[in-house]
Amino acid sequence: MTGSSTKVSEPHIERLHVVILGAGASLAALPNGDNRGRKLPLMNDLIELVELGSVLDDHNVDYRGKNFEVVYSAMGQEERLDDVTKLVEDAVYNYFHDLELPDYPTIYDHLVLSLRPKDFIATFNWDPFLVQAIERNYSVLTQTSPPNVAFLHGCTQIVYCDRHSPAVIQSETKRCGKCGEPAKRTRLLYPVSQKDYNSDPHAKMTWADMELAMQNANILTVFGYGAPNTDVEAMSLLKRGWGDSKSRSFEQTEIIDRPGRDREELESTWAPFIHTHHYHILDDFYHSLLARNTRRSCDTFWDRMRMCKLVKDLPIPPDLDFPDLWDWSAVLIEEELEYDAKRADKKDSAC
Ligand SMILES: [Zn+2]
The missing domain is CATH 3.40.50 (Rossmann fold)
Structure with a gap:
């Protein structure tokens, strides 16, 4: 066709x-x-790529042959691993953030x-x-x-205001433009x-x-x-x-x-x-x-x-x-703006 x-x-x-x-x-x-050239991790190679093996070894976390979701879920069940869990979260966050x-x-x-x-x-x-x-x-x-x-x-690249959506975060102050509260980074x-x-x-x-x-x-x-x-x-x-x-x-x-x-x-x-x-x-x-x-x-x-x-x-x-x-792309966008203007004119003349 x-x-x-x-x-x-x-x-x-x-x-x-x-x-x-x-x-x-x-x-x-x-x-x-x-x-x-940094690789994009998947759940089954994330521990290796983010180099979490040694810290997990140090805390006797069983991770070999398992994917990240299984390991992380199991860690959440053990209070003794609270600190290392936070460390793992930060390492994952930073890896993705730097891509x-x-x-x-x-x-x-x-x-x-x-x-x-x-x-x-x-x-x-x-x-x-x-x-x-x-x-x-x-x-x-x-x-x-x-x-x-x-x-x-x-997402590692965005911050948000928990009172406003969409929020306009001021780039210099990292605060919400509507309420002035500090922007928060999203939880992964x-x-x-x-x-x-x-x-x-x-x-x-x-x-x-x-x-x-x-x-x-x-x-x-x-x-x-x-x-x-x-x-x-x-x-x-x-x-x-x-x-x-x-x-x-x-x-x-x-x-x-x-x-x-x-x-x-x-x-x-x-x-x-x-x-x-x-x-x-x-x-x-x-x-x-x-x-x-x-x-x-x-x-x-x-x-x-x-x-x-x-x-x-x-x-x-x-x-x-x-x-x-x-x-x-700009040529297409120009056509869109012209089309919108024409449509608005038609609406006005119909009123
Ligand atoms: Zn706000």
């Missing part, structure tokens, strides 16, 4: 493209590690540039890449705002079996935003998130936001995961978020609706599937470096 068409869709859809990121997204974005994007555009840059301010990115990752991508792209693209973001398990929610999101102020506010975004989603993209058993509570909240899949007949779900991932397993995991055949499974971010229809994903999907229009793809150019990538 895309071959002979010459037009791209106008930015007319106001419903959201919601993207959920897991560890697989960061691995796909930085397969060789961060800008200094940095490389100088060239990555999937994270393409992701944040592919979405409009109405859209929503929710991440389970503690790493700072989403924040860094937003900072370096939107300090240049000043005529618009980045998509909304939610850090579902905390470790993968223990019972996560109580309501007990943490930041998590509670974040999940309220997430639920609303799921209700208003038009396209849902799940990228590199495996929904482990320890995230049963998160999945339950996501389902509550999405509602009954039978009632989501206008929506599309796309799942991006690593090559070779069991397709039936993915279908089964995400079945509650899929209306009949309205889904596809991919192993490459650049083949997704998101990357193939930059800043126009919901519009293009609607025009093709509901209006039977011939519209062409608008793929993000993966090989364009900065600042050419910003120049390319």
